[in-house]
Amino acid sequence: MSRVWTWMRSLTGQWIMLMLLALLVSQMVFYFIYRAEQARAVLELRRDEVVARAVSVASLVETVQPELYPEILRATNTGVVRFWLEGDDLSEETESWQQKAREQLLKSSRPPAASELVTDSKARWQTMTVENGVVVRMLNLKEWNGFGLVIPVNERLWLHTVYAKPQSVARPPWSYYLSLGITALLLTLVSVLVARRVGRPLQKLTASAESLGRGEEVEPLPEVGADDLRRTAAAFNRMQLRLRRFVEDRTRMMAAISHDLRTPITSMRLRAEFLEDAETREKFIASLDEMKAMTESTLAFARDESATESTRMVDLNALIESLCEDLGAMGWEVSFTPGPERVPWRCRPNALRRALRNVIENAVRYGGRAMVSLEMQIDGLDIVVEDEGPGISAEDRERVFDPFVRLEESRNRHTGGVGLGLSIARSILRSHGGDVRLDEGASGLRVCLHLPGVES
Missing domain, CATH: 1.10.287.130 (Signal transduction histidine kinase, dimerisation/phosphotransfer (DHp) domain)
Incomplete structure (x- = not known):
């Protein structure tokens, strides 16, 4: 999981995620626009078809005997289109007409759910003229995804028509998903290359x-x-x-x-x-x-x-151990506790030896002995040098890194040194990306030379 998160934080991962997100949003917007436009076009097509069919039914009713009316209506009714005859156009009472239309739709062979046929009090009738000069009154029913029609058959009879087909969730064809997948793959490849x-x-x-x-x-x-x-x-x-x-x-x-x-x-x-x-x-x-x-x-x-000095890969355990052995051969009391079996590190070894030698020299001079150890940390490693001297007060621990600064109490002039040892050590460690800090040890001063990260 951490590797996935790291990849997502990279430039490539973020670029791919942004491209795919843009593709997803654009496809969603396109889908909803396309769906709305498709629904509108289909509704207009069906409206023209139903109007033509209603005009044909009105013409047929006008030419046959009244006893044939029920048979004609039974033959022309479908699950979504219902015809019925009234002695009045009923268009003045919009809500009453919708109630009658609702009753007719519920009589069909495949009636829609009654909860979907909600009365629209804001719907208004519109008058339009179709072929052969027939005047048709139309009522748009958005909630029903349909419309209503009233066509005069003669002076005493009107044909009423209602079309209602509540919208269903239209799923895109498989070709749409295939196209979306190919587009996403191409965008991913382009994002990786860029x-x-x-x-x-x-x-x-x-x-x-x-x-x-x-x-x-x-x-x-x-x-x-x-x-x-x-x-x-x-x-x-x-x-x-x-x-x-x-x-x-x-x-x-x-x-x-x-x-x-x-x-x-x-x-x-x-x-x-x-x-x-x-x-x-x-x-x-x-x-x-x-x-x-x-x-x-x-x-x-x-x-x-x-x-x-050129930078090269060295084993810190070997470097520190050889330095401590050289100083021990000179009569200094120096001990070393190594870290893992091998600690590779890219550095300037002579400069690092000088920084560590300065710190060990101070520990031996002012604390009698130097105890060196190598400790692995999460963010790198620490070379720790401890002594058994009087230590340094907290308020002076940062000041001693200034050039030519010597503390009168424990670092007097007669013991040697000019006050550049710690300053040089910090300069070398910082040039390697690390730092030097002073802490209170178990029996004296604890000097920690921190190096960030362990390179292999």
Whole structure:
């Protein structure tokens, strides 16, 4: 059921549903119009036939003896047409005439239901002249799907006629359903072809936008198809080019500033060596060393950003395990709890290793040890790093992601670092479509590196 719903939400499914809905509505409108027109045409045809027949019966009655009248009426009456003779035209009393006509119809061999013969108080007689100058008075009975006629036979006798055939539900022939099915099939095929012609460029655009959002190198989209699709592809290509230029310019500027700052810092440090006051000299040199470390870290970050790493498929379990083993060989207390047997993921592995290394380094430095685990989630996966340190207060958990921010209580200057580790980690995770968040762990800080979706 979920697959059907997903298909109906797609461009092809919605296009087919709209086409079939339009076909259904048009056929329903056509059917009702056709049925009304057909009923009107049939009623007019039968009216002309009954009028001609009534005129013939009146002429016959006029030429025979009165004792033959009952036999003539018996021979001409049918299940839907009734004739009777009166000494008055009765047309002045419309409702009374309808009551008599109703009684005559109920005497027929196939009488209609009495509930269908409803008296119409708004019906009015109309006078018309037919062949041979015969004057006929006609009463339209819409509720009966029929009419009434009064024809003078002579000065003392009138022939009354009523026709009534309540409408039945007319079902279309099998050819109508066959034609409808063929039309629906052709519309479905055309909809699939059109939707695919429109959908394929959109799928490429979606995939390219997703890859671009994860920092991957994306080939320019082919500008083909309808004008709207070509303009969309061209706009995406221009946006991609502008983004690449913007990132390159920003990275180049950061590298230039960091590189240019190294010279004056070195010069100031040499001059600081000649300060006579030892305490002032040490503080001055310590501040300059800190500035130099910040500049070197920024320059290294800019170099890494400018380096283009290709995106490829890796096994996250293997990647994290190898990193933890390397750090453990350096004497760090790092443990890893793997996820499923194999977790394939398309990423830039060196960048992801750097982000995870920064987080593990912080956990070991400020919490004594790092416990790394891989947890599968509905919307992706989480690489969780927990420590046993003092943690970070809730109001500072977002602030520590700002560049060069260090908390005085637990992240002081003497423990090392310049405050770029978490900032770099978040930048790398966001370039992969994920994010980094800080939570309170069981015994310390819990850092969650979230990656959306698991690609195979």
